[in-house]
Amino acid sequence: MRLLLVEDDPGLSRSLKLELESAGFAVDCATDGEAAEFLGSTESYDIVILDLGLPKMPGLEVLRRWRRAENHVPVIVLTARDAWHEKVDGFKAGADDYLGKPFHSEELLARVQALLKRFHGRMQPQLAACGLVLDEDTQTVSVGGRSEQLTAIEFRLLRYFMLHPGKVFTRTHLLEHIYQYDSDPASNVIEVYVNRLRRKLGNGLIATRRGQGYVFGEKA
Structure with missing residues (x-):
């Protein structure tokens, strides 16, 4: 399965990439909103992990552009901000799941696996x-x-x-x-x-x- 990780923190991006690859994902990385919007529009991804606080283009705008273009790739939004209205904005923009920072990588991986199963209509634990x-x-x-x-x-x-x-x-x-x-x-x-x-x-x-x-x- 191919995954796009959009995160502008180099250390977090490196560590998540390694853990996701160990879990069996082919991982592409983007560190700003413009690169993320381009990759998500031109490449085939099974799921996206998208940070909101990005340089060049906010994560919500990236997501809105994908959805306007009828790109229905499953998206998990990451953010350090925990205001309830920002979560609502994320879901309205087309997010499928939401995870606030800081988080445990095990929880992120569990959410990725669960969202993929749900997206494909597979609800069994395995x-x-x-x-x-x-x-x-x-x-x-x-x-x-x-x-x-x-x-x-x-x-x-x-x-x-x-x-x-x-x-x-x-x-x-x-x-x-x-x-x-x-x-x-x-x-x-x-x-x-x-x-x-x-x-x-x-x-x-x-x-x-x-x-x-x-x-x-x-x-x-």
């Missing part, structure tokens, strides 16, 4: 689909009564598939959602990781659609 149960804390998957440990990229790819069962995705689309903006993966990397997942999960869960891409939840 992500489950097509007979698989994905443990996001340990990055393991339960299949057929056994547990399989996943690498970071395998985890990102499988989580994305499990949030979208039955949908066909091109290789380009999958690359956009599991790698960061500045990454340059090999052209066949998706095929490589799909084959690795098939070896761990069995060949019956990820099908290849010739000329289209891959679909999770159909017989291969």
Whole structure:
């Protein structure tokens, strides 16, 4: 899953980026409102963490512009300000969740995971689909009564598939959602990781659609 972190505090941005990457997210960072508005408008993100107190353009204006452009990406707003009316303004601008500073990174991660599940209509405590149960804390998957440990990229790819069962995705689309903006993966990397997942999960869960891409939840 690909995440945009918008935070102008360099220390906080670095620490959150490391923790989010450890939790299986591909993380792009922006440190001002103009860069955030541009990235959110031109790149494909699954979720955004957006600070309000940004240079060049306030976070609320960034969010308003995205929503006016019908960009419905889930957004968690961060702010050091705790006035109730600012929270109301954030929700009116289109925020999906709100977290005041200071906060524990564990709470932010829990909110990110919960919002992603809610956004995709998956309300179970653990992500489950097509007979698989994905443990996001340990990055393991339960299949057929056994547990399989996943690498970071395998985890990102499988989580994305499990949030979208039955949908066909091109290789380009999958690359956009599991790698960061500045990454340059090999052209066949998706095929490589799909084959690795098939070896761990069995060949019956990820099908290849010739000329289209891959679909999770159909017989291969």
